[in-house]
Amino acid sequence: MITHPTCSSQNPPPFKGYAEWFRVPDAGQHVEHPATHDHRLSDGAKDLVKALVRLAPRYGNMVPLAAIYLQERISSGVVHLALTADDYRPVDIAELAGEMSSPEKRAEVRARYPEADLPSSPGLVTPDAAAFHLHELHASGAVVLDDNHILNLAAFVDGRWLLSGRDDSLQM
Numbered sequence: 001m002i003t004h005p006t007c008s009s010q011n012p013p014p015f016k017g018y019a020e021w022f023r024v025p026d027a028g029q030h031v032e033h034p035a036t037h038d039h040r041l042s043d044g045a046k047d048l049v050k051a052l053v054r055l056a057p058r059y060g061n062m063v064p065l066a067a068i069y070l071q072e073r074i075s076s077g078v079v080h081l082a083l084t085a086d087d088y089r090p091v092d093i094a095e096l097a098g099e100m101s102s103p104e105k106r107a108e109v110r111a112r113y114p115e116a117d118l119p120s121s122p123g124l125v126t127p128d129a130a131a132f133h134l135h136e137l138h139a140s141g142a143v144v145l146d147d148n149h150i151l152n153l154a155a156f157v158d159g160r161w162l163l164s165g166r167d168d169s170l171q172m
């Protein structure tokens with residue numbers, strides 16, 4: 001049976017980015033954590049807190065370190081998508097957003113994958129919206145980030161993580 005469990009500390013992919021999880025209290029309507037104003041914290045620590053607060057709702061308030069790494073890749077403007085175990089394709093976030101916005105591209109995908117049930121016109125997809133969707137896929141376990149910070153299409157099958165382009169399965 002194939003499932004896409006929420007990527008969680010109970011079903012972590014076998015990569016270093018899933019060995020550490022951050023419990024983030026529900027901030028409600030707050031978009032900023034008081035620690036971001038603490039002069040004793042380094043700028044890097046403040047940036048980490050800000051990222052965790054932004055990502056927490058998408059990850060059910062338990063954020064894997066891999067989500068921070070994914071956000072760093074997204075912020076660089078390019079994510080790497082695995083083609084095989086040894087090869088990847090750089091994907092520009094702005095180009096991805098443009099493709100997601102293109103009615104022609106969506107029609108092509110709908111024709112090729114009718115079971116995907118894509119809406120015909122999502123409107124303009126911004127790079128921020130594309131990043132949001134990547135995190136949604138990550139939180140759902142449909143993609144995982146390996147130890148080289150490369151995104152892999154994934155499925156959780158009978159207690160094992162299967163990754164696209166790999167012949168072996170990865171035990172939990």
